[in-house]
Amino acid sequence: MYNSHGSDQRHSGGGQNRFGQRSQAPRQMIQGNWQCSECQAEITELPFEPDGVRPILCRDCHRAKNANKPRRNF
Numbered sequence: 001m002y003n004s005h006g007s008d009q010r011h012s013g014g015g016q017n018r019f020g021q022r023s024q025a026p027r028q029m030i031q032g033n034w035q036c037s038e039c040q041a042e043i044t045e046l047p048f049e050p051d052g053v054r055p056i057l058c059r060d061c062h063r064a065k066n067a068n069k070p071r072r073n074f
């Protein structure tokens with residue numbers, strides 16, 4: 001008869017949900033060398049991989065575009 005140290009007694013499987021709280025993964029930045037299609041600024045990293053179809057915007061232009069986006073905010 002072996003003597004277990006009691007580590008196997010409380011093995012409630014799947015009762016705890018410690019996963020699922022941190023769903024925010026760190027955003028992966030893609031390093032490269034592009035040019036902003038608006039102000040021709042140099043872009044060295046992007047939060048997404050450019051597909052060659054969409055214009056690549058630098059951070060400032062991207063923010064400006066988002067700011068110009070019409071919102072239904074009365």
Ligand SMILES: [Zn+2]
Nearest residue numbers: 036039058061
């Ligand atoms: Zn720009």
